[in-house]
Amino acid sequence: MTNLIFVHVPKCAGTSVIIALKSVYGKQMWVDRSFRRYRGEKRGWQWQSRLPLEPSNLFPQNTTCITGHFTWMKWNALGWRKIVFLREPYARAVSQYSVRGHREAATFMEFVRTGENSISRMVGDLRQYLFVGLQEHFDESMEMLEWYVGIKFARPIPFRNFRRVPVYEPTEGERSDFLKLNGLDLDLYKEAKKVFNRQREEYSVGKTKAKA
Numbered sequence: 067m068t069n070l071i072f073v074h075v076p077k078c079a080g081t082s083v084i085i086a087l088k089s090v091y092g093k094q095m096w097v098d099r100s101f102r103r104y105r106g107e108k109r110g111w112q113w114q115s116r117l118p119l120e121p122s123n124l125f126p127q128n129t130t131c132i133t134g135h136f137t138w139m140k141w142n143a144l145g146w147r148k149i150v151f152l153r154e155p156y157a158r159a160v161s162q163y164s165v166r167g168h169r170e171a172a173t174f175m176e177f178v179r180t181g182e183n184s185i186s187r188m189v190g191d192l193r194q195y196l197f198v199g200l201q202e203h204f205d206e207s208m209e210m211l212e213w214y215v216g217i218k219f220a221r222p223i224p225f226r227n228f229r230r231v232p233v234y235e236p237t238e239g240e241r242s243d244f245l246k247l248n249g250l251d252l253d254l255y256k257e258a259k260k261v262f263n264r265q266r267e268e269y270s271v272g273k274t275k276a277k278a
Contacts (some may be wrong), residue, residue, distance in 0.1 A: 067091070070147040072133035077161045078153040079201040082226045084133055086208060089220035091131040098125075098134030098141075138190040139215050150189055152258045153201035155251040157242055158185075164234045171257060174240050183239075183250035192254070198261045207262075209267045223231065 072087060074080035088095055125132060132141055138148065153161075163177050190196055197214040199207030208223050218250035223252070245252065 067130055067217065069095075070131045070196075070215065071141050071144070071146045071148045072131070073138055073148060073150045073189060074110045074133050074135050075150065075152060075158075075185060076135060077165070078151045079156045079199075079204050079225065080133075080151060082204065082224060083151055083199070083208075083211075085226065086219040086223050087131055087133065090217045094128050095133070096125040096129040098132060098136055100149040101135040119215070129258075137188050138194065147196040147215075148194060149180070149199070150192075150195055151199040151201055151207065151213070152185070152189070152255060155185060155248055156241065156257055159244060160203075160234055160236060164231055168234065174234060174236050175243055177242075178244050178247060184249045186250040186254045189254065190262050192257055196264065198258050200258065202264050206266070210265055213269050213272060214265070 067090075067194075070087070072080075072083060074084070084097070132144075132146070138150075159178060160174075163171075163174055167177040171180065177222070199209050199211060201207075204225050205223070208219065212218055
């Protein structure tokens with residue numbers, strides 16, 4: 067089974083991916099929970115992107131899959147294959163602010179300014195990933211992920227949404243300011259869509275050859 071690192075970007079269907087991975091890796095899957103210590107320090111709504119790069123925990127010896135809110139660099143020295151799921155940055159920011167950010171910042175823009183371009187800092191170069199999924203295409207992404215990693219998830223694969231609060235509605239001015247401040251994240255997402263379409267083509271060709 068492929069040794070795997072899942073970089074869990076918040077509010078990008080990551081919990082659903084973890085549940086599916088758990089059905090395959092079982093006790094060989096380990097969640098790096100070191101980020102919980104930093105949450106209490108309120109380092110900004112995107113504190114995940116500023117976590118220390120050095121591994122702070124020793125994982126169990128039989129571990130073959132690691133996931134958590136950490137930067138791509140934290141476990142990079144292992145040389146394991148990495149996967150990530152992304153989401154349109156503005157929608158993701160609104161979702162995270164609605165769930166938690168309003169408790170950490172006085173306004174939406176204060177919330178945004180404490181984490182400019184944090185997705186790109188957390189994820190890094192997409193070329194280093196075995197697979198890039200999109201939250202907006204969750205079902206298709208999960209099917210493709212099985213093929214890329216060579217695994218089979220338990221069915222059904224649930225899409226978990228833990229938002230139980232009203233969705234904040236930014237003003238047009240706030241939206242405009244967000245787009246100005248987060249150019250790197252927006253560019254990363256554009257690249258992610260290109261990668262996803264390439265993966266889709268590779269998957270389609272691979273499935274066709276397998277049936278031949």
